[in-house]
Amino acid sequence: xxxxxxxxxxxxxxxxxxxxxxxxxxxxxxxxxxxxxxxxxxxxxxxxxxxxxxxxxxxxxxxxxxxxxxxxxxxxxxxxxxxxxxxxxxxxxxxxxxxxxxxxxxxxxxxxxxxxxxxxxxxxxxxxxxxxxxxxxxxxxxxxxxxxxxxxxxxxxxxxxxxxxxxxxxxxxxxxxxxxxxxxxxxxxxxxxxxxxxxxxxxxxxxxxxxxxxxxxxxxxxxxxxxxxxxxxxxxxxxxxxxxxxxxxxxxxxxxxxxxxxxxxxxxxxxxxxxxxxxxxxxxxxxxxxxxxxxxxxxxxxxxxxxxxxxxxxxxxxxxxxxxxxxxxxxxxxxxxxxxxxxxxxxxxxxxxxxxxxxxxxxxxxxxxxxxxxxxxxxxxxxxxxxxxxxxxxxxxx
Numbered sequence: 001x002x003x004x005x006x007x008x009x010x011x012x013x014x015x016x017x018x019x020x021x022x023x024x025x026x027x028x029x030x031x032x033x034x035x036x037x038x039x040x041x042x043x044x045x046x047x048x049x050x051x052x053x054x055x056x057x058x059x060x061x062x063x064x065x066x067x068x069x070x071x072x073x074x075x076x077x078x079x080x081x082x083x084x085x086x087x088x089x090x091x092x093x094x095x096x097x098x099x100x101x102x103x104x105x106x107x108x109x110x111x112x113x114x115x116x117x118x119x120x121x122x123x124x125x126x127x128x129x130x131x132x133x134x135x136x137x138x139x140x141x142x143x144x145x146x147x148x149x150x151x152x153x154x155x156x157x158x159x160x161x162x163x164x165x166x167x168x169x170x171x172x173x174x175x176x177x178x179x180x181x182x183x184x185x186x187x188x189x190x191x192x193x194x195x196x197x198x199x200x201x202x203x204x205x206x207x208x209x210x211x212x213x214x215x216x217x218x219x220x221x222x223x224x225x226x227x228x229x230x231x232x233x234x235x236x237x238x239x240x241x242x243x244x245x246x247x248x249x250x251x252x253x254x255x256x257x258x259x260x261x262x263x264x265x266x267x268x269x270x271x272x273x274x275x276x277x278x279x280x281x282x283x284x285x286x287x288x289x290x291x292x293x294x295x296x297x298x299x300x301x302x303x304x305x306x307x308x309x310x311x312x313x314x315x316x317x318x319x320x321x322x323x324x325x326x327x328x329x330x331x332x333x334x335x336x337x338x339x340x341x342x343x344x345x346x347x348x349x350x351x352x353x354x355x356x357x358x359x360x361x362x363x364x365x366x367x368x369x370x371x372x373x374x375x376x377x378x379x380x381x382x383x384x385x386x387x388x389x390x391x392x393x394x395x396x397x398x
Contacts, residue, residue, distance in 0.1 A: 033106070036098060040106035044075060044095075047104060051117060057095070057102045072117070077102065080230070081273070084116045086339040087261055088273035092227035111224045111249060116274065119254035119329060119336060126254075126330030130172040131323060132192040134202040134281065135159040139182030144207035146297040148307030152180065155203045157309065158294065161316035162203075169324055174198075189284035199255060199326070200289035201319065202281050205306055207298045215302045216270030219260045220291045221252035222283060223276040230275035243278070251288040254329065258336050259290060259322030265342025266318040269295060269302075292319065 031050070034041045048055040055073035074083040080091040091112055093105040104113070115122050135155040137143035143151030156177070163173045174195060176188040192200040208214045223229045225245030246252065256274050264271055272293075282289050294315055295302045305311045325336040337345075 034098070034101070034103055036096065036103065041096070041098075041103035042106060042109050044073075044102040044104060047109060047113065048073065073113070075102065075104070084113065084274075085257075085261075087257075087264060088271045089116060090230045090273050090275045092224060092276065107224060107227055111227070112253070115250045115253035116257050119257050119326075120333050122250045122254045122329075125251050126327050127197045128171065128199055128323075128327045128330075129197040130174060130195040130199075131166050132174045132176065132195060132198050132200045132287075133159040133162060134176040134188050134192075134200060136202060136204040137182075138177050138180055141182050144205060144297045146303035146307070148303055151205045151207075151297060154205055154294075154297075154306055154312060156180070158203050158312050158316045158319075161313050162320055165317060165320040166323065169320075169327075171323075171327075185280040186284055188281050189286075192289065193286045195287075198287045199323070200281070200285045200287055201259070201323065202279075202289070202291040203319075204291060204293050206293040206296045208296065209298075212298055214296050215299050216272040217260070217263050217267075217295065218272035218275055218293045219256045219263075220275050220277040220279065220282065220293075221256045221289065222246045222249060222285075223278050224249055227276070229277045230273075231277065244283070246286075248286070248288050252282075252290060255288045255323075255326050256290050258326035258329070259292065259319055261337065261339050262318050262322035262325060262342060263292075263294075263315075265337070265339045266321070266346075267314060 031042055032046050034043065044055050044057055051073075053072045055075070056071045058074065058076045060076065060078045071083075072085055075095045076082065077097060078094055080094045082089050082091055082095075089112065091104070091108045093108060096103050119125060135152070135158070137150075137152035137155065139152075141152065143155070145151070156179070159175055163175065166173050172195075174191060176191050177183045188202075189200075192198055206214075206218070220230075222245075223243070225243060253274075260274050263269070277291070279291055282291060295306050297303045297306060329336060
Protein backbone atom coordinates (compact mmCIF):
# COMPACT_ATOMS: atom_id res chain seq x y z
CA UNK A 1 0.00 0.00 0.00
CA UNK A 2 1.40 3.37 -0.99
CA UNK A 3 1.73 6.21 1.44
CA UNK A 4 -1.13 8.07 -0.22
CA UNK A 5 -3.39 5.00 -0.16
CA UNK A 6 -2.49 4.35 3.48
CA UNK A 7 -3.39 7.94 4.30
CA UNK A 8 -6.81 7.64 2.67
CA UNK A 9 -7.38 4.28 4.38
CA UNK A 10 -6.61 5.76 7.79
CA UNK A 11 -8.94 8.69 7.09
CA UNK A 12 -11.71 6.28 6.15
CA UNK A 13 -11.20 4.35 9.40
CA UNK A 14 -11.31 7.61 11.34
CA UNK A 15 -14.55 8.65 9.63
CA UNK A 16 -16.08 5.25 10.32
CA UNK A 17 -15.11 5.59 13.98
CA UNK A 18 -16.85 8.94 14.21
CA UNK A 19 -19.99 7.50 12.59
CA UNK A 20 -19.96 4.60 15.06
CA UNK A 21 -19.57 6.96 17.98
CA UNK A 22 -22.47 9.07 16.74
CA UNK A 23 -24.64 5.98 16.37
CA UNK A 24 -23.75 4.92 19.91
CA UNK A 25 -24.64 8.39 21.21
CA UNK A 26 -28.00 8.18 19.50
CA UNK A 27 -28.68 4.73 20.94
CA UNK A 28 -28.20 6.17 24.41
CA UNK A 29 -30.85 8.81 23.81
CA UNK A 30 -33.60 6.91 22.01
CA UNK A 31 -37.09 8.25 22.33
CA UNK A 32 -39.25 6.52 24.91
CA UNK A 33 -42.92 6.80 23.97
CA UNK A 34 -45.30 7.02 26.92
CA UNK A 35 -48.98 6.32 26.28
CA UNK A 36 -51.57 8.42 28.10
CA UNK A 37 -55.23 7.91 27.28
CA UNK A 38 -54.30 6.56 23.88
CA UNK A 39 -52.04 9.49 22.99
CA UNK A 40 -48.24 9.54 22.65
CA UNK A 41 -46.05 11.61 24.95
CA UNK A 42 -42.33 12.04 25.61
CA UNK A 43 -40.76 13.06 28.89
CA UNK A 44 -39.05 16.40 29.36
CA UNK A 45 -35.95 14.50 30.50
CA UNK A 46 -35.98 12.47 27.28
CA UNK A 47 -36.28 15.63 25.19
CA UNK A 48 -33.45 17.25 27.14
CA UNK A 49 -31.14 14.26 26.55
CA UNK A 50 -31.95 14.16 22.87
CA UNK A 51 -31.14 17.80 22.17
CA UNK A 52 -28.25 17.86 24.61
CA UNK A 53 -29.21 20.88 26.66
CA UNK A 54 -31.07 21.49 29.93
CA UNK A 55 -34.84 21.78 30.14
CA UNK A 56 -36.78 23.00 33.13
CA UNK A 57 -40.35 22.89 34.37
CA UNK A 58 -41.97 25.70 36.32
CA UNK A 59 -44.83 25.02 38.69
CA UNK A 60 -48.33 25.85 37.55
CA UNK A 61 -49.07 29.54 38.05
CA UNK A 62 -45.44 30.65 37.65
CA UNK A 63 -45.76 31.84 34.07
CA UNK A 64 -44.38 35.27 34.88
CA UNK A 65 -41.06 33.70 35.81
CA UNK A 66 -40.60 32.40 32.28
CA UNK A 67 -39.13 35.75 31.28
CA UNK A 68 -36.15 35.17 33.60
CA UNK A 69 -35.31 31.57 32.67
CA UNK A 70 -31.95 30.70 31.20
CA UNK A 71 -32.65 27.14 30.01
CA UNK A 72 -33.09 26.73 26.24
CA UNK A 73 -36.32 24.86 27.06
CA UNK A 74 -38.62 25.84 29.88
CA UNK A 75 -42.14 24.48 30.35
CA UNK A 76 -44.98 25.22 32.75
CA UNK A 77 -46.81 22.36 34.43
CA UNK A 78 -50.36 22.01 33.13
CA UNK A 79 -49.85 24.80 30.59
CA UNK A 80 -49.29 25.14 26.84
CA UNK A 81 -46.96 28.06 27.44
CA UNK A 82 -43.20 27.53 27.10
CA UNK A 83 -39.97 29.41 26.52
CA UNK A 84 -37.89 28.03 23.65
CA UNK A 85 -34.51 29.61 22.94
CA UNK A 86 -35.48 32.81 24.71
CA UNK A 87 -38.85 33.44 23.05
CA UNK A 88 -42.29 32.62 24.34
CA UNK A 89 -43.88 29.77 22.39
CA UNK A 90 -47.19 28.00 22.61
CA UNK A 91 -47.54 24.23 22.51
CA UNK A 92 -50.53 22.56 20.89
CA UNK A 93 -51.23 20.58 24.08
CA UNK A 94 -50.48 21.31 27.75
CA UNK A 95 -47.63 19.72 29.65
CA UNK A 96 -48.91 16.88 31.84
CA UNK A 97 -47.47 14.99 34.80
CA UNK A 98 -47.63 11.22 35.29
CA UNK A 99 -45.70 8.97 37.66
CA UNK A 100 -43.36 11.78 38.58
CA UNK A 101 -42.53 12.63 34.96
CA UNK A 102 -43.45 15.73 33.02
CA UNK A 103 -44.68 14.84 29.55
CA UNK A 104 -44.89 16.70 26.24
CA UNK A 105 -47.16 15.50 23.44
CA UNK A 106 -45.48 13.73 20.55
CA UNK A 107 -47.16 16.19 18.20
CA UNK A 108 -45.47 19.12 19.93
CA UNK A 109 -42.04 17.52 19.84
CA UNK A 110 -42.35 17.16 16.06
CA UNK A 111 -44.40 20.20 15.16
CA UNK A 112 -43.32 22.80 17.69
CA UNK A 113 -40.07 22.03 19.49
CA UNK A 114 -38.09 20.54 16.59
CA UNK A 115 -38.64 23.36 14.04
CA UNK A 116 -38.07 26.00 16.72
CA UNK A 117 -34.93 24.43 18.17
CA UNK A 118 -33.43 23.27 14.85
CA UNK A 119 -35.06 25.25 12.02
CA UNK A 120 -31.96 24.69 9.88
CA UNK A 121 -32.74 20.95 9.88
CA UNK A 122 -36.22 21.34 8.39
CA UNK A 123 -36.38 19.81 4.88
CA UNK A 124 -36.48 22.31 2.02
CA UNK A 125 -36.22 25.22 4.42
CA UNK A 126 -35.02 28.61 3.23
CA UNK A 127 -35.71 28.19 -0.48
CA UNK A 128 -36.96 31.68 -1.23
CA UNK A 129 -37.05 33.54 -4.54
CA UNK A 130 -40.20 35.58 -3.90
CA UNK A 131 -41.68 37.21 -0.83
CA UNK A 132 -45.41 37.90 -0.98
CA UNK A 133 -46.17 40.78 1.37
CA UNK A 134 -49.79 40.95 2.48
CA UNK A 135 -50.83 44.24 4.11
CA UNK A 136 -53.94 43.31 6.08
CA UNK A 137 -57.37 44.70 5.36
CA UNK A 138 -57.88 47.58 2.86
CA UNK A 139 -60.68 49.56 1.26
CA UNK A 140 -63.95 49.27 3.16
CA UNK A 141 -62.21 46.95 5.65
CA UNK A 142 -60.31 49.32 7.91
CA UNK A 143 -59.23 46.65 10.36
CA UNK A 144 -58.66 48.00 13.87
CA UNK A 145 -58.84 51.76 14.38
CA UNK A 146 -57.07 53.98 16.89
CA UNK A 147 -57.21 57.72 17.45
CA UNK A 148 -54.14 57.96 15.20
CA UNK A 149 -55.37 56.00 12.19
CA UNK A 150 -56.51 52.66 10.82
CA UNK A 151 -54.76 49.30 10.76
CA UNK A 152 -55.11 49.10 6.97
CA UNK A 153 -52.99 52.24 6.57
CA UNK A 154 -50.25 51.21 8.99
CA UNK A 155 -49.98 47.69 7.53
CA UNK A 156 -49.65 49.02 3.98
CA UNK A 157 -46.97 51.48 5.04
CA UNK A 158 -44.90 48.75 6.74
CA UNK A 159 -45.12 46.62 3.58
CA UNK A 160 -44.08 49.55 1.41
CA UNK A 161 -41.08 50.20 3.65
CA UNK A 162 -40.16 46.52 3.70
CA UNK A 163 -40.34 45.95 -0.08
CA UNK A 164 -37.18 47.86 -1.10
CA UNK A 165 -35.20 46.29 1.74
CA UNK A 166 -35.99 42.81 0.42
CA UNK A 167 -35.40 43.84 -3.19
CA UNK A 168 -31.97 45.12 -2.21
CA UNK A 169 -31.20 41.56 -1.06
CA UNK A 170 -32.09 40.18 -4.49
CA UNK A 171 -35.57 38.98 -3.63
CA UNK A 172 -38.61 39.40 -5.83
CA UNK A 173 -41.42 41.07 -3.91
CA UNK A 174 -45.13 40.87 -4.68
CA UNK A 175 -47.68 42.93 -2.78
CA UNK A 176 -51.20 41.55 -2.42
CA UNK A 177 -52.39 45.15 -2.52
CA UNK A 178 -50.57 48.30 -3.57
CA UNK A 179 -53.11 50.79 -2.30
CA UNK A 180 -56.23 51.33 -0.24
CA UNK A 181 -58.54 48.72 -1.73
CA UNK A 182 -59.96 45.43 -0.56
CA UNK A 183 -58.53 42.07 -1.69
CA UNK A 184 -60.46 38.89 -0.79
CA UNK A 185 -58.59 36.52 1.49
CA UNK A 186 -58.64 33.65 -1.00
CA UNK A 187 -57.10 35.91 -3.66
CA UNK A 188 -54.25 36.84 -1.33
CA UNK A 189 -53.47 33.14 -0.85
CA UNK A 190 -53.70 32.45 -4.60
CA UNK A 191 -51.11 35.14 -5.28
CA UNK A 192 -48.65 33.41 -2.96
CA UNK A 193 -49.44 29.94 -4.27
CA UNK A 194 -48.77 31.02 -7.85
CA UNK A 195 -45.24 32.28 -7.13
CA UNK A 196 -42.29 29.91 -7.37
CA UNK A 197 -40.29 29.32 -4.16
CA UNK A 198 -42.30 31.94 -2.33
CA UNK A 199 -43.11 32.73 1.27
CA UNK A 200 -46.15 34.65 2.49
CA UNK A 201 -45.90 37.34 5.19
CA UNK A 202 -49.16 38.94 6.31
CA UNK A 203 -48.83 42.18 8.28
CA UNK A 204 -51.41 43.21 10.88
CA UNK A 205 -51.84 45.13 14.10
CA UNK A 206 -53.72 43.89 17.12
CA UNK A 207 -56.66 44.92 19.29
CA UNK A 208 -58.67 43.61 22.22
CA UNK A 209 -61.92 44.43 23.96
CA UNK A 210 -60.93 42.62 27.14
CA UNK A 211 -57.71 44.30 28.25
CA UNK A 212 -56.97 47.90 27.23
CA UNK A 213 -53.44 47.50 28.60
CA UNK A 214 -52.54 44.56 26.35
CA UNK A 215 -49.34 45.15 24.37
CA UNK A 216 -46.70 43.28 22.42
CA UNK A 217 -45.83 41.23 19.37
CA UNK A 218 -47.06 37.82 18.34
CA UNK A 219 -46.75 35.73 15.21
CA UNK A 220 -48.90 32.93 13.83
CA UNK A 221 -48.46 29.98 11.51
CA UNK A 222 -51.04 27.34 10.54
CA UNK A 223 -52.30 24.93 13.20
CA UNK A 224 -51.14 21.32 12.68
CA UNK A 225 -53.66 18.63 11.78
CA UNK A 226 -55.31 17.08 14.80
CA UNK A 227 -54.41 19.93 17.16
CA UNK A 228 -56.21 22.95 18.60
CA UNK A 229 -55.16 26.49 17.78
CA UNK A 230 -53.52 28.61 20.48
CA UNK A 231 -56.72 30.55 21.18
CA UNK A 232 -58.82 27.40 21.59
CA UNK A 233 -59.53 26.27 25.13
CA UNK A 234 -61.49 23.32 26.51
CA UNK A 235 -62.12 22.02 23.00
CA UNK A 236 -62.44 18.31 22.35
CA UNK A 237 -59.54 16.93 20.35
CA UNK A 238 -61.96 14.94 18.17
CA UNK A 239 -63.36 18.15 16.74
CA UNK A 240 -59.99 18.90 15.17
CA UNK A 241 -59.11 15.53 13.73
CA UNK A 242 -60.76 16.25 10.39
CA UNK A 243 -59.20 19.69 10.00
CA UNK A 244 -56.70 19.82 7.14
CA UNK A 245 -53.02 20.18 7.83
CA UNK A 246 -50.24 21.79 5.81
CA UNK A 247 -47.40 20.19 3.91
CA UNK A 248 -45.18 23.16 4.79
CA UNK A 249 -46.02 23.30 8.48
CA UNK A 250 -42.42 22.90 9.62
CA UNK A 251 -41.15 25.53 7.18
CA UNK A 252 -43.81 27.98 8.34
CA UNK A 253 -42.80 27.43 11.96
CA UNK A 254 -39.14 27.99 11.07
CA UNK A 255 -40.12 31.22 9.29
CA UNK A 256 -42.06 32.29 12.37
CA UNK A 257 -39.02 31.68 14.55
CA UNK A 258 -36.64 33.63 12.33
CA UNK A 259 -38.90 36.67 12.03
CA UNK A 260 -40.04 36.66 15.65
CA UNK A 261 -36.55 36.46 17.14
CA UNK A 262 -35.56 39.41 14.97
CA UNK A 263 -38.59 41.42 16.08
CA UNK A 264 -37.91 40.84 19.78
CA UNK A 265 -34.18 41.24 19.36
CA UNK A 266 -34.46 44.63 17.68
CA UNK A 267 -37.52 46.20 19.29
CA UNK A 268 -38.39 46.32 22.97
CA UNK A 269 -41.94 45.00 23.08
CA UNK A 270 -43.77 42.47 25.23
CA UNK A 271 -43.28 38.89 24.03
CA UNK A 272 -46.74 37.38 23.37
CA UNK A 273 -45.28 34.41 21.59
CA UNK A 274 -45.07 32.17 18.57
CA UNK A 275 -48.59 30.85 18.10
CA UNK A 276 -50.91 28.78 15.90
CA UNK A 277 -54.16 29.71 14.15
CA UNK A 278 -56.39 28.67 11.30
CA UNK A 279 -56.78 32.13 9.81
CA UNK A 280 -58.03 31.94 6.20
CA UNK A 281 -54.83 33.34 4.69
CA UNK A 282 -52.81 30.69 6.52
CA UNK A 283 -55.25 27.87 5.80
CA UNK A 284 -55.48 28.60 2.07
CA UNK A 285 -51.78 29.27 1.51
CA UNK A 286 -49.71 26.31 0.26
CA UNK A 287 -46.31 27.96 0.81
CA UNK A 288 -44.55 28.81 4.10
CA UNK A 289 -46.77 31.48 5.62
CA UNK A 290 -46.94 33.62 8.75
CA UNK A 291 -49.16 36.38 10.09
CA UNK A 292 -47.51 39.09 12.20
CA UNK A 293 -49.33 41.15 14.81
CA UNK A 294 -47.14 44.21 15.27
CA UNK A 295 -48.59 45.64 18.47
CA UNK A 296 -51.93 46.81 19.86
CA UNK A 297 -53.92 49.73 18.53
CA UNK A 298 -56.12 49.56 21.62
CA UNK A 299 -53.28 50.48 24.01
CA UNK A 300 -52.56 54.19 24.15
CA UNK A 301 -48.76 54.13 24.23
CA UNK A 302 -48.38 51.35 21.68
CA UNK A 303 -50.90 52.86 19.29
CA UNK A 304 -48.89 56.08 19.40
CA UNK A 305 -45.73 54.13 18.54
CA UNK A 306 -47.46 52.40 15.63
CA UNK A 307 -48.58 55.76 14.27
CA UNK A 308 -44.96 56.94 14.05
CA UNK A 309 -43.54 56.38 10.55
CA UNK A 310 -39.99 55.96 11.81
CA UNK A 311 -41.08 53.25 14.25
CA UNK A 312 -42.90 51.50 11.40
CA UNK A 313 -39.68 51.69 9.40
CA UNK A 314 -37.89 50.02 12.27
CA UNK A 315 -40.56 47.31 12.36
CA UNK A 316 -40.20 46.75 8.61
CA UNK A 317 -36.43 46.49 8.94
CA UNK A 318 -36.69 43.91 11.73
CA UNK A 319 -39.07 41.80 9.64
CA UNK A 320 -36.62 42.08 6.74
CA UNK A 321 -33.73 40.81 8.87
CA UNK A 322 -35.90 37.89 9.96
CA UNK A 323 -36.77 36.97 6.38
CA UNK A 324 -33.11 37.11 5.39
CA UNK A 325 -32.30 34.91 8.40
CA UNK A 326 -34.81 32.34 7.15
CA UNK A 327 -33.40 32.45 3.63
CA UNK A 328 -29.88 31.89 4.95
CA UNK A 329 -30.89 28.60 6.59
CA UNK A 330 -30.59 26.85 3.23
CA UNK A 331 -27.08 28.17 2.66
CA UNK A 332 -25.50 28.07 6.12
CA UNK A 333 -27.23 24.95 7.48
CA UNK A 334 -26.72 26.46 10.92
CA UNK A 335 -29.11 27.74 13.60
CA UNK A 336 -30.31 31.31 12.99
CA UNK A 337 -29.66 34.22 15.32
CA UNK A 338 -31.83 34.34 18.42
CA UNK A 339 -33.22 37.16 20.54
CA UNK A 340 -30.15 37.14 22.78
CA UNK A 341 -27.80 37.24 19.77
CA UNK A 342 -29.48 40.32 18.33
CA UNK A 343 -29.45 42.07 21.68
CA UNK A 344 -25.76 41.28 22.27
CA UNK A 345 -25.06 42.64 18.82
CA UNK A 346 -26.90 45.83 19.74
CA UNK A 347 -24.90 46.29 22.93
CA UNK A 348 -21.59 45.73 21.14
CA UNK A 349 -22.40 48.33 18.49
CA UNK A 350 -23.14 51.63 20.27
CA UNK A 351 -24.50 54.58 18.25
CA UNK A 352 -21.95 56.77 16.53
CA UNK A 353 -21.48 60.22 18.09
CA UNK A 354 -22.88 61.97 15.03
CA UNK A 355 -26.28 60.45 15.57
CA UNK A 356 -26.55 60.35 19.34
CA UNK A 357 -28.66 63.45 19.10
CA UNK A 358 -31.47 61.32 17.67
CA UNK A 359 -31.20 58.78 20.50
CA UNK A 360 -30.82 55.60 18.48
CA UNK A 361 -32.63 52.86 20.35
CA UNK A 362 -32.22 49.10 19.87
CA UNK A 363 -30.45 49.64 16.54
CA UNK A 364 -27.76 47.28 15.29
CA UNK A 365 -25.57 46.79 12.28
CA UNK A 366 -27.81 44.21 10.61
CA UNK A 367 -30.69 46.67 10.54
CA UNK A 368 -28.54 49.62 9.56
CA UNK A 369 -27.17 47.71 6.60
CA UNK A 370 -30.69 47.16 5.38
CA UNK A 371 -32.37 50.48 5.95
CA UNK A 372 -29.88 53.11 7.09
CA UNK A 373 -29.70 55.03 10.34
CA UNK A 374 -32.56 57.47 9.84
CA UNK A 375 -35.33 55.02 10.70
CA UNK A 376 -33.86 54.44 14.15
CA UNK A 377 -34.57 57.94 15.39
CA UNK A 378 -36.73 57.40 18.42
CA UNK A 379 -40.36 58.63 18.35
CA UNK A 380 -40.97 61.78 20.33
CA UNK A 381 -43.15 59.79 22.74
CA UNK A 382 -42.66 56.13 23.57
CA UNK A 383 -44.55 53.57 25.70
CA UNK A 384 -43.29 52.01 28.08
CA UNK A 385 -37.50 4.00 21.31
CA UNK A 386 -34.96 1.33 20.40
CA UNK A 387 -35.09 2.78 16.94
CA UNK A 388 -35.57 6.09 15.30
CA UNK A 389 -39.20 7.10 15.37
CA UNK A 390 -41.36 9.23 13.11
CA UNK A 391 -43.09 12.02 15.00
CA UNK A 392 -46.23 13.01 13.11
CA UNK A 393 -44.50 12.19 9.79
CA UNK A 394 -41.40 14.19 10.75
CA UNK A 395 -38.41 11.92 11.31
CA UNK A 396 -36.26 13.50 13.98
CA UNK A 397 -32.67 12.30 14.25
CA UNK A 398 -29.59 13.88 15.80
